[in-house]
Amino acid sequence: MRWFIPFLLLLVGCAKPTVSITATGDLSEPDGRATVVVSRSDSASEVVTVRLSYTGMVDDDYTGAQQSVSVPSAGSVTIDLVAVDNTLHEPTESLIVEIVADESYAIDVGKVTLVSEDDDPWVPPKPGDAPWPSPGLSVLILRESQPSKPLPPTQQAIFTSTAVHNWLTRNTVKLSDNQPGYRIWDDDQEPTNAPVLMQEAFKVVKAKMIGDVPMLGVSNGTTGYVGPLPGTIEELLALLEKYGDA
């Protein structure tokens, strides 16, 4: 039994602090606030540095993130996150705050999700000059095949939407290959085999691409639009109708 007591003490002394994360609130516009709490349950004396990662939303949508926090014995640290009230129309997004695994601590609850709902209405852009010469309506959607931030499912659904493809087939000009005048392309390649009209569209839309935001280019020969791809099928069709009727 005498050997057992120091062995037990050694075991207790080697036990890792256990950390957890919880959150309350949300980051919805216009004035969302969320409180993230990183806590530890053990009473070992040394302070533990807990690393955190944030995924899902862009930094422009919230402030207050801390990449690491020092949690005292049997205590907790609070991080206050504040939503940024921008004027962009965005889909509902999620921010995942996660404790990064580390040898110096064990993780009990390691992840929380905070929701951000947008309060900005979608406003169709005003018509401008035709972005590229087009004998009728032509449309190009450009997307980065490996964006740093995944597209939300409602926007991803645009690409396989029967309604979108049917509308574009009915309403776009016939190209030199006698095919409908629209394309949905990866932005990483030069479309040298494509009809000249779509090559022109590619140059214009690609030049206005910011980061890896998916882009929409529309030209009816008189007016047009080049800008971010709307977030839903309904919004895209509303925008296309506007130029299709022009």
Place this chain on the structure above:
Amino acid sequence: MPELIINDENYKQYLVGFRGYYGMWLSDEDRRTAKGFGDLGIPLIPEREWDEVIDMLEKSQATIRQLSLARGLECLDQGSSNYCWVNAPTHCCEIARLVETGRVFSYSPASAGAPIKGFRNVGGWGSQALDYFLEYGLNETVDWPANAIDRRYYTTENQQKKLAHKTLERYVLNSWEERGSCILAGIPTADGYNWWSHEVTGVGIVKGSHDLRIRNSWGMSWSDKGFALLSGSRKQADDSVAITSMVAL
């Protein structure tokens, strides 16, 4: 014909006919070095959240099945060939082209499978097909009939035409959640099944049951226009690969 449901009880009746899939081919090294789900840029959707996305896609008429049927994209028919392993990836290319151009392309699985296999009618793996698509591309069936394992079509002109139909990337998927997330993002998967010695295209997930909707390469008269469901452990593929885009056309 109603859509067949292949499950753990009845699957043996479907173990007839073809032996086109050779089982696991990807080496550990290949799995480590190949592009994976994380490179795709689509969200990994936890399975508990799938029903919400399925609901949205179905109501929006934006599933791969709905788009294929609406636009007249038929399934492939491998006939008496053992080329399921190239038919499934070929159908992935046809779906990718449909999304990119709105046009139905008819591609020849044999135009890739035959050169890969030295013009022998033997089985293989989906990854072999995708490697070939990346480097050489595919012919349309107007240039090379779908099941023609025939050197007469292996011409310089056809090899040149293939280059306009190359794929840009290939991805290896490693879990059911990755496969489901891919399909829900409109990206079909080419899935090989050891139990079936067969490879088919994964094109949908059923709300609630999370059965996998496949499109087979046994012609439009099989099941419901080539669509069927894999249920229970039958849907667990032994390898799964995907493509997202092809050379712009």
